Amino acid sequence: KATSFNTIKKVGQKYYVSNGQKAKFDEGLKFCTDAGGKLVLPRNEAENKVLAAMHAGLGSVYFLLGSSDKEHEGQFVDLNNTPLVFSNWAPNEPNDHQGKEDCAAMQSNALWNDVPCDISLHVVCEI
Ligand code: GN1
Numbered sequence: 001k002a003t004s005f006n007t008i009k010k011v012g013q014k015y016y017v018s019n020g021q022k023a024k025f026d027e028g029l030k031f032c033t034d035a036g037g038k039l040v041l042p043r044n045e046a047e048n049k050v051l052a053a054m055h056a057g058l059g060s061v062y063f064l065l066g067s068s069d070k071e072h073e074g075q076f077v078d079l080n081n082t083p084l085v086f087s088n089w090a091p092n093e094p095n096d097h098q099g100k101e102d103c104a105a106m107q108s109n110a111l112w113n114d115v116p117c118d119i120s121l122h123v124v125c126e127i
């Protein structure tokens, strides 16, 4: 099965790629793994800016980020279960709104927010 990407940004030795599709967190994880990469997670300000710049092209409110606090409420970790070193949360986030928000997402203003893991957002993979 072939996967094509229509938005690609180079950041250091990595590429951020998207095909403009939306998915739930678990689906996004699988999509990126199947594509030979992983769900995006900016590790510093420069990477965060590159990812934010992809918003313009896709016209979306949110991207999924490869981080959740499913295991321990309030403790966001990366896909290797390592606590985040860099984060860019919006003021008052993450707030586990209504006790249902365990997945991280990036808003179009480059700030992060925790959202329910079962909503569909744009998927960006790093490869
Ligand atoms: C949004 O839509 P609302 O107001 O119930 C947001 C939460 C934020 C909250 C901040 C899916 O919740 O994550 O913490 O605003 N929900 C979504 O006021 O983006």
Ligand code: CA
Pocket: 069, 070, 073, 074, 096, 100, 101, 102, 103, 114
């Ligand atoms: Ca949570």
Ligand code: CA
Pocket: 093, 094, 095, 096, 097, 101, 113, 114, 115
């Ligand atoms: Ca939130």
